[in-house]
Amino acid sequence: MPDQTRLQAALESLAPGRVQSLRVDGERVSVILDATGLSSDGQKALEADAKALLTEHGAGEARVLLTSDRVKRQIIAIASGKGGVGKSTVAANLAIALNRAGRKVGLIDADIYGPSQPKLMNVEGIKPTARQKTLIPVQTSYGVPLLSMGQLVAADQAIAWRGPMAAGALAQLAEGDWGDCDTLVIDLPPGTGDVQLTMIQKYRPTGAVIVSTPQDLALIDARRAIDLFTKAGIPVIGIVENMAGYACPHCGEISDPFGSGGAEAAAKELGLPFLGRIPLAIAIRTASDAGQPPAAGTGPEAAAFIDLAGRVSTWLTDGGRNAADQ
Ligand code: ADP
Numbered sequence: 001m002p003d004q005t006r007l008q009a010a011l012e013s014l015a016p017g018r019v020q021s022l023r024v025d026g027e028r029v030s031v032i033l034d035a036t037g038l039s040s041d042g043q044k045a046l047e048a049d050a051k052a053l054l055t056e057h058g059a060g061e062a063r064v065l066l067t068s069d070r071v072k073r074q075i076i077a078i079a080s081g082k083g084g085v086g087k088s089t090v091a092a093n094l095a096i097a098l099n100r101a102g103r104k105v106g107l108i109d110a111d112i113y114g115p116s117q118p119k120l121m122n123v124e125g126i127k128p129t130a131r132q133k134t135l136i137p138v139q140t141s142y143g144v145p146l147l148s149m150g151q152l153v154a155a156d157q158a159i160a161w162r163g164p165m166a167a168g169a170l171a172q173l174a175e176g177d178w179g180d181c182d183t184l185v186i187d188l189p190p191g192t193g194d195v196q197l198t199m200i201q202k203y204r205p206t207g208a209v210i211v212s213t214p215q216d217l218a219l220i221d222a223r224r225a226i227d228l229f230t231k232a233g234i235p236v237i238g239i240v241e242n243m244a245g246y247a248c249p250h251c252g253e254i255s256d257p258f259g260s261g262g263a264e265a266a267a268k269e270l271g272l273p274f275l276g277r278i279p280l281a282i283a284i285r286t287a288s289d290a291g292q293p294p295a296a297g298t299g300p301e302a303a304a305f306i307d308l309a310g311r312v313s314t315w316l317t318d319g320g321r322n323a324a325d326q
Contacts, residue, residue, distance in 0.1 A: 001026060003058075011053065019031065033047075033067070037068075041133055073181065077208040078090060078186060079196065081221020086213070088120060089242070090211045090305075091186075093308075098312065107145070108184055111149060111189045112166050112189050121144070126151075128147055135173070145181070152169055167202075174186075207316070211239075212240070213243045215262060219263065238267065238275040241261075241263035246281075276304065276307055278305070278308070281300075287301070
């Protein structure tokens with residue numbers, strides 16, 4: 001006769017947090033598993049794995065029932081016109097700050113040109129496992145699970161991905177086992193290429209956050225990214241100005257190496273909400289390089305991201321209104 005305690009432990013390690021009930025009745029074993037968030041392939045795989053496990057433990061008759069409360073997931077695309085403006089930094093810290101604000105957030109790093117999230121989230125070198133074809137996101141110390149293009153291939157291969165290959169990889173990330181996550185933050189590659197198009201057409205993000213530096217040139221590029229979303233009918237939640245205002249670490253004087261207010265002026269001109277400024281701060285770069293996103297800590301850098309998350313969260317809750325009016 002199957003041993004209830006050992007079966008419970010084996011099921012828990014097969015499907016952590018999903019075992020809702022287990023009944024051993026002689027040789028007949030019935031189990032109810034929560035399949036929330038799994039794709040239909042993922043559900044079939046879970047059911048088959050659970051049945052095999054019950055049989056392995058001596059069940060003559062194995063009954064597996066899957067239940068699911070469909071989670072309505074909101075997807076936030078983080079985009080920029082060009083690289084190097086801090087899009088990945090904003091994506092990681094926004095995900096953490098939204099999580100601190102009470103959402104269940106997952107992070108997808110779809111930047112094929114420079115997948116940097118494993119480093120930023122301090123899980124470099126850790127590969128996600130898979131159940132059948134469904135990837136299981138890597139847990140991070142910041143409460144935000146992660147799937148990254150960087151986990152799928154060696155870093156030097158990523159740049160060669162084009163068209164259908166890049167789209168296929170995005171699908172693997174987006175259709176991972178996101179469990180009870182209600183919000184997915186997606187770090188898109190810069191520009192307006194294949195990954196962005198697939199993202200927009202196939203997954204229909206709830207909204208997009210555009211990251212720009214105050215420079216005019218960056219803003220010209222940012223406008224192209226905005227245009228892509230607007231034409232596809234994806235609402236732009238607003239523009240974030242990153243690397244705005246440099247505070248000298250010695251005297252505290254604020255200077256504006258990239259100019260100031262460019263993104264805010266552009267947002268106004270385009271009729272889009274301005275979501276705030278993230279200062280150019282050495283502390284942001286050093287903490288990011290060390291895999292300690294500032295949003296997880298305290299201090300002014302954390303506050304800037306928590307502020308941003310507040311605006312985005314309000315927008316999501318209000319169904320797309322009042323991002324900048326708090
Ligand atoms: P992108 O994703 O747009 O290519 P990253 O997020 O990788 O840009 O940022 C590029 C570099 O700039 C990284 O070294 C990052 O640590 C640094 N960086 C980003 N935002 C800031 C900021 N507000 N202050 C200081 N350094 C920043």
